[in-house]
């Protein structure tokens with residue numbers, strides 16, 4: 001092993017020895033907020049995005065409408081150029097879907113008859129959706145029209161706001177990480193002040209003195225990043241247990257996806273870089289103070 | 294090895310510690326610097342590893358003008374100079390052994406080689422049995438010997454002692470000086486500051502007597 005490598009290994013090991021679990025945990029908790037928020041937001045965005053893309057209109061027919069009239073209406077809809085697809089949902093099928101939802105079959109049984117109307121589900125481009133919905137409402141035999149995309153688009157807009165909020169939060173907590181590292185290194189330099197002074201007197205280079213502190217900053221930041229990933233993973237796993245119950249009842253397989261490997265790596269890398277920055281600021285400032293004395 | 298010409302040192306407070314000091318120390322030589330308290334002995338020694346810079350004149354160590362040395366070059370100068378400080382500067386938060394290991398850490402020695410050198414240095418000053426102790430558990434003379442072990446562990450060509458026998462009884466003081474003489478016998482250039490005139494005379498070596506910042 002070359003002397004250069006050995007010096008770095010030595011500094012790295014010293015940093016590991018001085019790494020405070022508590023500090024790493026504090027950084028981890030702080031970073032888990034934006035990281036977790038990001039994971040949640042990505043999940044919501046995926047859902048909202050899907051709805052917003054193939055914007056849907058549910059067209060509920062009058063209950064007394066004959067099936068033949070309903071089919072005629074279907075042909076009218078298919079002829080409309082604004083409409084991308086048309087799906088007929090007969091009332092029997094709607095009832096079956098509803099009965100599949102836990103606890104609903106008893107309710108339906110108690111009703112004795114099918115309360116649901118026939119319906120069409122049509123999809124179109126999101127921007128023509130509202131005008132289309134208004135037109136469809138005027139057709140004969142249509143009882144009620146519901147445009148599903150409005151809430152989805154609001155959700156997308158909300159997610160946009162959430163993203164900005166997350167960036168602000170990340171910036172703030174990133175600053176916090178730099179400050180925590182700055183202070184950790186300051187205290188470490190204070191406790192090692194004598195060793196540093198003596199070392200310089202007998203031939204230690206500035207680089208040798210600084211190196212372990214840089215490693216400590218990076219290692220502490222990265223350890224905090226790893227703790228944040230672990231916290232987010234545990235949190236999402238817990239959340240998904242509940243989400244699963246809800247999503248299954250809607251026949252959806254939706255789960256909040258865990259941060260992908262690239263994102264997780266980015267969190268650790270970013271935390272390590274901020275740790276480096278905090279160490280750099282602290283070392284530059286506090287070792288100069290020792291020099292001057 | 295060491296050559297001073299017309300060296301003056303004025304401290305920021307205005308105190309003139311040295312006024313035109315000139316002398317030469319040949320390689321392999323052993324010399325004493327004597328003088329009363331405040332005569333400027335420590336100041337003179339501190340110029341050699343560039344702990345202080347001269348205000349005037351030139352200090353040449355191993356062919357290098359130390360006063361004009363760049364900051365980045367100073368650590369490498371110091372590694373070739375073994376310095377036993379007047380206040381010893383031992384670290385009391387670690388063992389005797391780890392104190393001696395300190396200078397070896399800078400140079401990136403392999404751990405086994407470093408440990409071997411540290412033991413050899415402790416052996417030379419008779420502290421091999423105490424390597425696990427804390428320096429605080431050592432007597433004054435033993436602490437002084439530990440300081441010597443740390444100074445020589447990097448095998449410097451020049452060994453400097455600033456009052457290494459202060460506060461020691463005659464027997465312990467003689468033992469310390471004998472260690473310096475032993476290093477000198479294997480070729481190390483040695484410079485020792487002391488105010489103990491009687492002790493110095495016993496050795497019959499070169500003596501530089503400082504009086505109020507001048508060599509008398």
Ligand SMILES: Nc1ncnc2c1ncn2[C@@H]1O[C@H](COP(=O)(O)OP(=O)(O)OP(=O)(O)O)[C@@H](O)[C@H]1O
Nearest residue numbers: 304305306308310329330331332333334335336337
């Ligand atoms: N860092 C300093 N700042 C200002 N003045 C200093 C400093 N160090 C020493 N002096 C002054 O320089 C003069 C010489 O001091 P020096 O320490 O060299 O003497 P010395 O011969 O080593 O004395 P002693 O035998 O007590 O160790 C003294 O008057 C002292 O007050």
Ligand SMILES: [Mg+2]
Nearest residue numbers: 334335336379
């Ligand atoms: Mg002195």
